[in-house]
Amino acid sequence: MIEVRNVYQAYGKHNVLTNVNMIIQEHKITGLIGPNGAGKSTLLGVISRLLALKTGEILIHGKNIKEMSNIEIAKIISVLRQNNNLAIKITVKELVTFGRFPHSKGRINDADEKAIEEAIRFMELDAISSKFIDELSGGQLQRVYIAMILAQDTPYIFLDEPLNNLDIKHTVDFMKNLQRLVKEKNKTIVIVMHDINVASAFCDHIVAMKDGEIIKEGNIDEMIQSEVLDGIFDHNFCITGIDGQRVCLYKHINIEKA
Secondary structure (H helix, E strand, O other), X not given: OEEEEEEEEEEOOEEEEEEEEEEOOXXXXXXXEOOOOOOHHHHHHHHOOOOOOOEEEEEEOOEEHHHOOHHHHHOOEEEEOOOOOOOOOOEHHHHHHHOOHHHHOOOOOHHHHHHHHHHHHHOOOXXXXXXXXXXXXXXXXXXXXXXXXXXXXXOEEEEEOOOOOOXXXXXXXXXXXXXXXXXXXXXXXXEEOOOHHHHHXXXXXXXXXXXXXXXXXXXXXXXXXXXXXXXXXXXXEEEEEEOOEEEEEEOOOOOOOO
8 A cells, every 4th residue: 555644845945745645546547637737747756756755754555665775666666757758779678678677687587588578468569579669659659668667567557647649549548458457467557647538437536636735536426527627627617428437528618709
């Protein structure tokens, strides 16, 4: 279990997180939603200790992360950040191999090789494993990054806006793969996202943030409500249902020309 207690974070004099408390839902996909600047990415950063925590506590299985080594954390939490542009010429398999570093320290053994091959097979990348990553489409590359963190073999996976620049087909495929990771690999996933309807369709739990605070969290029925979303995004929403799924429609006001 990962627990966040009374976390504050600031850049200079600007508070980014204010008294954040949460327990990450086990074996589920949790969507972090909210407007730009709400503190979503920063929250992932402090939980995974990619960012130094100002005040508060992050507990992983009851242990304070301040007492844990970087390698210890990297065996528990894998993180896919927003910008993953690599300026080196490497193949798909070589990139997936990076995920084994916390275990192998760069010395790949049979167990590492098995984990790499399983990750490539799970993400259906066998046919392109020898291709260079600069030859791939955006959707293929995202699958490779997921294979990389799958090879890292951590119970927790943090994804910071991985759907950016993906079309609807690749977005749906990507989220279906995350559902497979939860169902078949027993992973716990936290994903920062902007599309409310994608969150409604694929997430099990939603955490809504604004101005560095968690405003509300809950399941889809609790969170995909106009009275919740209106205040989070400062906009008027209309919520409807299609085939049992809650859908968010964006209202607009027609302004007549004078």
